[in-house]
Amino acid sequence: MPQTILDVQHLSKRYRDFWAVHDVSFRLQERETVGLLGPNGAGKTTTIQMLLGLLEPSEGQITVLGKSLAAHRSTVLGQMNFAATYASLPGNLSIQENLRFFAGLYSVPDRKARIDELLERFRLTAFRRKRTGTLSSGEQTRLSLAKAFLNKPQLLLLDEPTASLDPDTAAQMRQEILSQAEQFRTAILWTSHNMFEMEKMCQRIIFLSHGQILAEGSPEELVRKFKQPNLEETFIALARQKEL
Amino acid sequence: MQRVIAIFIRHIYLLRRSPHRMIGMLYWPTMELFLWGFLTLYLNRIGAAEFNFVTVLLSALIFWDFFNRSQQALSVSFLEDVWVRNVGNVLASPIRPVEYLFGLILVSIFQTIVSLSFIASLAYVFWQLNLFQFGFWLLPFFANLYITGWAMGIFATALILRLGPSTDVLAWSLPLLLQPLSAVFYPVTVLPGWLQTVAHWLPTTYIFEGMRAIIFSQEFIATDVVRAFLLNLVYISLAIFGFALSYRSVRRRGTLQRYSD
Numbered sequence: 143m144p145q146t147i148l149d150v151q152h153l154s155k156r157y158r159d160f161w162a163v164h165d166v167s168f169r170l171q172e173r174e175t176v177g178l179l180g181p182n183g184a185g186k187t188t189t190i191q192m193l194l195g196l197l198e199p200s201e202g203q204i205t206v207l208g209k210s211l212a213a214h215r216s217t218v219l220g221q222m223n224f225a226a227t228y229a230s231l232p233g234n235l236s237i238q239e240n241l242r243f244f245a246g247l248y249s250v251p252d253r254k255a256r257i258d259e260l261l262e263r264f265r266l267t268a269f270r271r272k273r274t275g276t277l278s279s280g281e282q283t284r285l286s287l288a289k290a291f292l293n294k295p296q297l298l299l300l301d302e303p304t305a306s307l308d309p310d311t312a313a314q315m316r317q318e319i320l321s322q323a324e325q326f327r328t329a330i331l332w333t334s335h336n337m338f339e340m341e342k343m344c345q346r347i348i349f350l351s352h353g354q355i356l357a358e359g360s361p362e363e364l365v366r367k368f369k370q371p372n373l374e375e376t377f378i379a380l381a382r383q384k385e386l
Numbered sequence: 387m388q389r390v391i392a393i394f395i396r397h398i399y400l401l402r403r404s405p406h407r408m409i410g411m412l413y414w415p416t417m418e419l420f421l422w423g424f425l426t427l428y429l430n431r432i433g434a435a436e437f438n439f440v441t442v443l444l445s446a447l448i449f450w451d452f453f454n455r456s457q458q459a460l461s462v463s464f465l466e467d468v469w470v471r472n473v474g475n476v477l478a479s480p481i482r483p484v485e486y487l488f489g490l491i492l493v494s495i496f497q498t499i500v501s502l503s504f505i506a507s508l509a510y511v512f513w514q515l516n517l518f519q520f521g522f523w524l525l526p527f528f529a530n531l532y533i534t535g536w537a538m539g540i541f542a543t544a545l546i547l548r549l550g551p552s553t554d555v556l557a558w559s560l561p562l563l564l565q566p567l568s569a570v571f572y573p574v575t576v577l578p579g580w581l582q583t584v585a586h587w588l589p590t591t592y593i594f595e596g597m598r599a600i601i602f603s604q605e606f607i608a609t610d611v612v613r614a615f616l617l618n619l620v621y622i623s624l625a626i627f628g629f630a631l632s633y634r635s636v637r638r639r640g641t642l643q644r645y646s647d
Contacts, residue, residue: 162640188640191640191643195478196477196478196642196643197640197643216482229471231472232470234470235396235400236399239399239403245392246388247476247479247480247481249388249389249480
């Protein structure tokens with residue numbers, strides 16, 4: 143029986159009388175990739191920020207590998223990692239320095255070998271001494287992904303990880319993410335506005351709107367349930383349905 | 387411990403990559419040293435004082451710079467993360483807030499040692515001021531200056547975290563609040579009575595009075611060390627508590643995001 147990696151129960155975040163996220167519950171099993179979909183302002187980033195411990199939930203529980211994030215923050219965060227478009231790595235350090243710095247923060251064992259391996263896998267070896275701030279956005283994304291796999295995470299949070307990549311590089315990076323995740327039995331929570339990517343990568347989709355789960359299921363199930371030709375049309379239908 | 391060292395190593399990378407960061411560590415104190423050095427030579431020439439201005443004023447300047455550096459190194463290292471939008475990356479890692487603060491304290495120790503060694507050498511070469519002539523008696527005072535600097539640095543960091551990146555000027559301006567009251571360049575008895583009362587609540591007052599006693603009369607006043615240390619314990623505890631409150635507040639209000647976007 144697959145192990146539960148992430149268990150989110152009745153998660154809510156309220157700012158005065160506005161619920162950014164309201165009573166959200168879901169689980170992720172090992173090796174499972176789940177897409178978190180929703181229009182802008184649906185609560186995806188708020189949910190991810192709470193999962194990363196950067197935002198304190200108003201209500202609810204987050205448990206990773208049986209341990210509460212609130213009670214065992216450091217241990218839990220050591221088993222996770224993330225890459226997000228809004229969290230670029232320090233531009234005044236080189237690629238190699240950034241990876242060494244984060245390897246230290248995540249207490250990565252045998253860090254030189256691990257960094258060399260990731261530089262190779264994410265095609266960054268040639269410019270390992272280049273300052274991060276001078277990299278193209280695609281190279282910076284690859285560096286963020288390399289950093290996200292440094293500690294061989296059990297749970298990986300990816301917030302639009304391929305948004306700035308060309309289709310060819312994006313396909314290669316998706317393949318690399320899958321390969322690393324398979325190797326370490328990583329569960330992935332993935333947000334994206336690229337419906338092709340979501341259909342291809344995710345076994346299950348959670349559709350958020352106005353801070354609540356509106357629908358959940360495999361991409362095929364959702365398309366069938368809402369009688370749409372594909373996931374993109376399903377997304378549009380769901381987003382508009384809630385607006386009405 | 388690895389996480390504490392990671393914060394320190396990141397700072398060394400920054401120094402290696404951008405030597406202009408040495409300006410804060412070496413350039414400002416050097417300019418101040420020369421300015422005050424020439425002023426003290428002038429005072430020695432025109433005054434008929436019974437003591438040597440060079441020893442009194444330059445020593446005080448070097449001690450003040452030590453305090454200033456220990457505070458600023460801590461606060462500005464935090465600002466380095468703010469300026470490159472890295473606070474979210476760091477705080478979403480397994481590092482505990484207290485480990486982060488210890489990492490910043492390591493940076494502070496490193497910077498103060500470099501800065502002190504440099505300007506103490508210059509003071510020796512140009513004004514024949516040898517700080518080491520006072521032996522080990524100054525060490526307890528330097529240790530206390532460290533703690534006061536860290537308390538001030540953590541307090542400034544807590545305020546910047548709570549109030550937002552645009553308040554980064556606090557990292558440089560807070561220590562100036564203490565300078566007139568801390569008896570850095572003159573005895574505390576010079577202050578009006580009510581300000582003396584305020585001054586006696588500051589650890590720096592006992593530190594600078596105690597240091598001056600060593601320089602003037604080679605007298606080590608143990609009670610000054612103890613009083614400064616006890617006050618330091620209170621202030622550093624309050625500063626850490628303040629940092630914890632700020633950290634909790636930004637996580638509750640969702641304002642950590644402004645350090646990442």
